[in-house]
Amino acid sequence: MQSLAANLWIVGAIAVGLVMVYALVALVDVVGRVYGAKAQRERELALLEQRVAAARKQRDAQQQQSLSWTGWRKFEVRRKFVETGDNQLCSFYLYPHDGKPIPTFAPGQFLTFQLNIPEQSRPVVRCYSLSDAPRADHYRVTIKRVPPPRNNPDAPPGVASNFFHDQINEGDLVDCKAPGGQFHIDMASNTPVVLIGGGVGLTPVLSMLNAIDEAGTDREVWFFYGVRHKLEHAMRTHLREIAQRRPNVHLHVCYSNPEREDKQGKDYEHACRVSVDLFRKVLPSSNYEYYMCGPPPMMEQLVKDLEEWGVPANKIHLEKFGPASGRQGKKEIKPTSGGPQIVFKKSGVTVGWSAEANNVWEFADANGVRIDCGCLEGNCGTCATAILKGEVEYNKKPEFEVEAGSCLTCCCKPKGDLELDA
Ligand SMILES: Cc1cc2nc3c(=O)[nH]c(=O)nc-3n(C[C@H](O)[C@H](O)[C@H](O)COP(=O)(O)OP(=O)(O)OC[C@H]3O[C@@H](n4cnc5c(N)ncnc54)[C@H](O)[C@@H]3O)c2cc1C
Known part of the structure; x- marks a missing residue:
């Protein structure tokens, strides 16, 4: 009787088991299906x-092409707004004077302006x-007033930037070319990005941040912005609002020289320069696309340290604001005889190339031939x-991809006799 009960108990236990x-199998199956379906839906x-x-x-590309224009187009400044406590950074809101639609642009691109400044002998292009x-x-563009260099306080201050700050007001017209430039983010991608702006180098990366914010995607963004102190800190409230609203945006403001009244945790996060040491502390890994714009020493250091950290060079994208025209008309280069003949056809100038010239632009400038320039880099x-x-060779591979049949005069030399449409 006892063994029957024991057997029954065993059979019962096996049945229950x-x-x-x-x-359990059914549950795992259901859970698996649910998760599988969820993963499938997510994919x-x-x-x-x-x-x-x-x-x-x-x-956007089609629209940009169809609405774009060649040459100069007039834009009206409808709003002029000072962005920083030190009064050195000012935004200009530009509306097409002809009232027609304007092309969009890729965040990171720039406008080229031509300014007729009374005391300048020729239009200034920036x-x-x-x-x-x-x-x-x-x-919208945001312009920093450029003072004379620290080591040469008697030199004239920056021509175009001071003209914008002092002479261009709401209601004025300015001439500009359609948006251009190779430094831009791919808005069709969701690749995580690190955006780095130093001083006025904030401008192109701010455009990228704003575009990502407005697209409303969950693209991961780490935004590093370096200034000396609060008086130089532009768009403070705007940046904070984005970071608070978007969990995917991580804002890190660095003050290299904070004033006593600047509040860490409120005005800024880190009392240091933007550096790879800081990235190593706050970024989950080095595996990002990096977009940066700032003073040359900052970018040189960052590029070197990022590469040392294992970031491939093709993931590091830079915009250099360049030396501008402090260099225009500054160098005397005498033409030579016997060397390649350089013909500037539009200007009616034919001169013998001199090895003293670092590039065709410099040579043209020294010989009274005007070629518009921006970065000279x-x-x-x-x-x-x-x-x-004729043909040219480049001193180093330019960032800008020039179309076939043209050359970037600021960084090339002639391979022999050369005729240019300048
Ligand atoms: C792609 C690109 C994007 C840019 N985006 C921005 C932007 O968003 N915001 C912005 O503010 N800037 C930007 N810049 C920089 C801008 O184009 C100008 O270079 C800048 O405003 C300075 O121009 P400027 O005419 O005021 O100065 P310049 O007149 O060109 O002078 C430059 C410097 O040279 C000094 N200098 C002039 N003459 C002499 C002399 N005889 N001896 C010694 N020194 C002299 C000046 O004092 C000044 O410090 C950008 C540049 C590029 C290439």
Whole structure:
């Protein structure tokens, strides 16, 4: 009797065990299906987002092409707004004077301006990055007033930047070229990015941040902004609001020289310069696309240290604001005989190339031939000039991809006789 009960108990236990195993298997199956379906849905959603972004990119490219213009177009300054406590950074909101639609742009790109400044013998050409997300009816640029160099306080202050600050007011018209430039973010991608702005180098990366914010995606953004102290800190409230609103945006403001009244945790996060040491502390890994713009020493150091940290060079993107025109008309270069003949066709100038010249732009400038320039570093493309005859070689590979049949005069030399459309 006892062994029957024991057997029954064992059979019962096995039956219960089997039921539990079946139930567990069924549960695992259901959970697996639910998770599988969820993962599948997430994959589909990601694919859909990518397709929408790619379609938007294509539409933007077509729109940009169809609405773009060649040469100069007049824009009216409808708003002029001082951005910093030290009064040195000012934004200009530009609306097309003809009232027609304007092309969009890729965040990071810039406008090229031509200014007729009374005391200047010829129009002054300068590039300024677009500092906001693309808008339907206007552009915004943000310009720093450039003083004389610290080691040469008697030199004249920056021509164009001071003209903008002191002479360009609401209601005035300025001439500019359509947006351009190779330094820009891909809005169709969701790749995590580190955006770095030093001083006025904030402008192109701010445009990128604003565009990502407005796209409303969950793209991971680490935003590092370096200034000396609060008086130089632009867009403080705006940046804080984005970081508070968007969990995917991580804001790190660095003051290299904070004033006593500047509050860490409120005004800024770190009392140091933007550096790779800081990235190593706050970033989860080095695996990002890096976009940076700032003073040359800052960028040189960052690039070197990022590469040492293992970041591949093709993930580091830079914009150099360049030396501007402190260099225009500054160098005397005598033409030579016997060397390659350089013909500047439009100007009617033919001169013998001199090895003293670092590049064709410098040689042209020294010989009274005017070629518009922006960065003089091969980044902005402003000095691109059509080659009518001959060939050039580049001192180093320019960042700007110049179209076939043209050359970037600021960073190339002639390979032999050369005829340019300048
Ligand atoms: C792609 C690109 C984007 C840019 N975006 C921005 C932007 O968003 N915001 C911004 O503020 N800037 C930007 N810049 C920089 C801008 O284009 C100008 O270079 C800057 O405003 C200085 O121009 P300037 O005419 O005021 O100075 P310049 O007249 O060109 O003078 C430059 C410096 O040279 C000094 N100098 C002049 N003459 C002499 C002399 N005889 N001897 C010694 N020193 C002299 C001046 O005092 C000044 O310090 C950008 C540049 C590029 C290439």
